[in-house]
Amino acid sequence: MTKVTMTVNGRQVSGDVEERTLLVHFIRDRLGLTGTHVGCDTSQCGACVVHMDGKSIKSCSTLAVQAAGSSITTIEGLAQGGELHPVQAAFKANHGLQCGFCTPGMVMTAVDMINRYGGSLDEKTVRENLEGNICRCTGYHNIVKAILAAASDMSAGRQAAE
């Protein structure tokens, strides 16, 4: 057992873990943040995507000890003051989910790609950047629509703020 300390959704957390403990299990089982999902367990589906130091990673393919000292954002860390993050709101408005299992990973991936591409996102880029996220319900159509809507809303918001 070893003690790990990291920042999760802005809060410093610590816990004793076996060194083989995956980050996703630390987040779900030790911190009780069960929004991050384990889908395939073979590193392919992306339901477990969180942000580590601002970049999307698969928390099922990263050990908790590897993440020690980092800053992690999970799906629970997106909404601020009871208000949905624009990407969450866009998924709701565009019906970007059906069963919802892949949605936390989809939303975290969407936030990451909007951070990287901003308002210049187009459908082809969105689809390319969803390669690491699998949805078995929607056929991706409304997910892509939601991400494009959020990217456009967020860049309009940024311009208005400037």
Place this chain on the structure above:
Amino acid sequence: MYATNYHRASSVADAVHLKGASDESKYVSGGMTLIPTMKQRLAAPSDLVDLRHIAEMKGITVSGGSVRIGAATTHAEVAQSSDIKAACPALAHLASLIGDPHVRHMGTIGGSIANNDPAADYPSAMLALAATIVTDRREIAADDFFTGLFETALADDEIVVAVTFRPPERAGYCKFPNPASRYAMTGVFVAKGTDGVRVGVTGAGADGVFRHAAMEAALASDFSPQAIASVTTDPSDLLSDIHGSAEYRANLVTVMARRAVAAA
């Protein structure tokens, strides 16, 4: 996953020291191959030595006609680097095709070439660019580095700290990705430099990545897709699996090579 012990190295020397403390230890960088392999219990290192926080293994520099990429540089960093896009856009393109965005945020060039997966992208570029693999104790030409499936010239505790190469005049990379894994079913990197044309092929060879001598000869006199349209590859040297036969891959080598030359 079987139990393991984790050590975070602060320097290259520290990493070698930590690794030496156990016979069954392994280095881990981004872990995008090793951690999934450990989850499947196909690997069970007693100790992991984490190289991801070693400052001297990070970063990209271009100077004096040479490009140096630190081994702990991620695929995303190579794909987005303005220095790499200027010096060798084909390499930035290659990095942008590896896995998916999440894998590219963690996986590193050093980890990829040290693992030498027969379907990994980077080894083909290292061969075609006549890159030098810089380790903690020596420099190894790419031609001598990749020795077989998952085999390299590295000693057990040797660490890749960087790769260096001279920017090519022209280069291109094209791969046919496996639709599920995104690994190359066949990927071809072509590079035209001051020393001639070199062609690296990944994903297809039964012994791993290889140079295609017949294509290099054809492209040396005429660097055009037509020059290699009728150059064939012997299927008896190629991989055959549920995803594609050796004959299918032999055809893919020509198709990918033509597209890579066209893109160069």
